[in-house]
Amino acid sequence: MYAWIWHKLPGPFAAKLTLSVVLALGVIALLMFVVFPWLEPRLWFNEVAVN
Amino acid sequence: MATREGPDDGQENTGPRPVDPTPWRRTPASGRRGQSPARPHRPIPPQPAARRYTAPSDNSAEKTQVFAPVGNSAEETQVFAPVKGGTATKERPGPAPLGRGGVAIRTAGELLITMGLIVLLFMVYELYVTDLFSAGKQSEASDQLNGEWSHDRTLHPELVDGRAFARIHIPTFGVDYNFTIQEGTDDVSLEVGPGHYKGTSLPGEPGNFAVAGHRVGKGAPFNDLDNLSSCDQIVIETSTDFYVYKVLPYDDEVDDWTTGKGADPKCKGVSTLRDPNAENGGAYSDTFGRKVVLPSEGTAVNPVPYKPAEVLPKAQQVALLTLTTCHPQFSARQRLIITSVLTQQVPKSQAPNYTDLLPKIGEAR
Numbered sequence: 117m118y119a120w121i122w123h124k125l126p127g128p129f130a131a132k133l134t135l136s137v138v139l140a141l142g143v144i145a146l147l148m149f150v151v152f153p154w155l156e157p158r159l160w161f162n163e164v165a166v167n
Numbered sequence: 168m169a170t171r172e173g174p175d176d177g178q179e180n181t182g183p184r185p186v187d188p189t190p191w192r193r194t195p196a197s198g199r200r201g202q203s204p205a206r207p208h209r210p211i212p213p214q215p216a217a218r219r220y221t222a223p224s225d226n227s228a229e230k231t232q233v234f235a236p237v238g239n240s241a242e243e244t245q246v247f248a249p250v251k252g253g254t255a256t257k258e259r260p261g262p263a264p265l266g267r268g269g270v271a272i273r274t275a276g277e278l279l280i281t282m283g284l285i286v287l288l289f290m291v292y293e294l295y296v297t298d299l300f301s302a303g304k305q306s307e308a309s310d311q312l313n314g315e316w317s318h319d320r321t322l323h324p325e326l327v328d329g330r331a332f333a334r335i336h337i338p339t340f341g342v343d344y345n346f347t348i349q350e351g352t353d354d355v356s357l358e359v360g361p362g363h364y365k366g367t368s369l370p371g372e373p374g375n376f377a378v379a380g381h382r383v384g385k386g387a388p389f390n391d392l393d394n395l396s397s398c399d400q401i402v403i404e405t406s407t408d409f410y411v412y413k414v415l416p417y418d419d420e421v422d423d424w425t426t427g428k429g430a431d432p433k434c435k436g437v438s439t440l441r442d443p444n445a446e447n448g449g450a451y452s453d454t455f456g457r458k459v460v461l462p463s464e465g466t467a468v469n470p471v472p473y474k475p476a477e478v479l480p481k482a483q484q485v486a487l488l489t490l491t492t493c494h495p496q497f498s499a500r501q502r503l504i505i506t507s508v509l510t511q512q513v514p515k516s517q518a519p520n521y522t523d524l525l526p527k528i529g530e531a532r
Contacts (some may be wrong), residue, residue, distance in 0.1 A: 117277045147285065152292045156355050162506070163354040163499045164492045165364070165379040166460065166467045 178480045183514030228360040246428040293384045297358075303385035304359040308347040309334075316406045326350040326363075333359060333370055333440065336402040336521055338530040339395060345521070346388045348403075359491075361388050364468050367444075370403040371410045371512055373484040377468035382492040382503075389492035392505055397456045398434040400528060401488060401507050402521070408514050409524050412507035413437045415456035433529065440485060450479045456489075458493055467491065467504045485509075 121139075125132040156162065218411070266272065308331040326332055331347035338344075348363050349356035357361035361380035368374030379478035380389035395401075397417050403410040416424050416439050424439045442449025453473035466473045470484050486509035511528065518524040525531070 117274045144288065147288055147294055148292055152289055152296075155289075156169070156293070156297075161383070161493070161497065161499045162357075162381070162385075163462060164357065164381055164502070165362075166462060166491055166502050166504075167465045 168462070200400070263292060269488060295384075297384040298386055301358055301360070301384075305346060305386055308349065308359045309345075326365075328353075329356045329359070331359070332363070332405070334404040336404060337395070337399070338525065338528075339399045340401065342522070342525065345404075346380070346386070348378055353427050356411055357381055357453050358385055360386060366488075367468050368470065368486070369499075369507060370405050370488075371408065371486060374470035375468055375472060375480055375487045375489050376403070377489040377491065379491045382494075383497055389490060389503075390496075392490060392503055393457075393494075395505055396427060398431065398437055400530065402491070402524065402528070403488065404521065406515075408512055409518060409521070410486075410488075410509055411511035411528050412515065414507045414508050415454060416441065417457050418455045423453065437508060440508070445459050450474055451485070453507055456506060459501050460504055462499065462502055464502065464504075467502070472504075 125135050273291050312331045329353045332346040336345045346360040352362040361378045364377040367377040382389050399414045401412045421439045438453035450471045488507045490505040493499050494501045
């Protein structure tokens with residue numbers, strides 16, 4: 117999978133490296149700002165109240 | 168090259184290979200990329216280590232392997248050109264010589280590793296990133312509360328869901344420990360800071376002023392709640408007053424409270440709330456400074472904890488403060504309940520700021 121992505125990235129080594137870092141950061145940002153905030157309330161370990 | 172190659176190949180295991188200073192330079196040229204179709208037919212296959220990489224075909228990709236397996240190291244066949252004695256030569260890995268199944272297995276492995284990384288990342292998010300998000304919201308709420316208090320000193324503030332209306336200080340956790348208390352215990356309120364159970368009493372009122380807070384992540388306001396001991400002070404600040412509560416006796420301290428810890432001057436004003444004339448200690452017989460209960464124990468925030476609301480008329484109810492959080496840490500299996508009793512009310516005319524209050528309530532500045 118990662119090898120395939122690496123091959124698909126255009127340009128010389130430096131360009132590929134830069135692009136892959138940018139891609140990785142993008143994925144992390146997507147997780148941190150979109151996916152995790154969405155997912156979190158659906159999980160159980162944030163319950164602190166009695167009811 | 169071809170001339171060198173012949174003898175070299177013929178005695179690959181025993182001959183000149185080990186002494187060649189740069190075997191890795193030579194190997195690709197000599198054997199890797201289909202240089203000599205004759206090679207596979209040489210009498211090397213009997214080597215035990217050849218395994219599936221020995222490909223006596225014209226497939227040039229596989230030819231690499233043919234002269235690689237030597238000696239006793241089967242694993243090295245793919246990337247290294249092993250020589251006798253185990254000296255491996257480094258090569259730049261060529262195209263992966265994996266079959267369809269190999270690729271599938273590798274991809275599955277990569278996916279599993281990726282999922283593991285995502286789970287790790289989620290832990291980082293829960294423990295640290297939510298703290299950052301909440302810190303911003305908390306400081307906003309705090310500023311807004313200060314702004315409201317500076318020009319509007321109403322005795323009973325209007326409670327708006329998610330809006331801060333009071334502030335909690337716990338001197339035991341440090342002078343600068345403070346969080347705003349929001350109305351409501353939904354996710355939005357708790358993300359900012361501790362939240363007030365709707366419908367429970369307000370600070371200073373008889374009954375039970377109940378507050379829930381996160382223990383892990385989101386600023387973790389109630390992270391150290393289990394470090395509190397009986398008689399530790401909890402200060403609730405409203406627009407007009409400071410209300411000083413003290414944690415009630417723990418269950419192992421109740422029996423000999425008056426002679427034991429209760430005699431400590433720091434426990435002034437703290438009683439067990441037990442009624443000596445009643446059979447089981449009266450209405451507050453189940454109230455302790457610290458309790459671990461099931462999440463379903465909603466009675467913990469009742470005006471008289473763990474008792475039905477009508478057990479005592481409002482006028483006879485003691486002013487309590489109950490803090491709830493999850494327990495054990497990182498789990499939602501149970502709830503930690505800290506209950507404290509109002510011992511003192513200091514109007515802001517006497518102590519305009521929390522720092523002015525601390526000496527008055529016997530906490531070192």
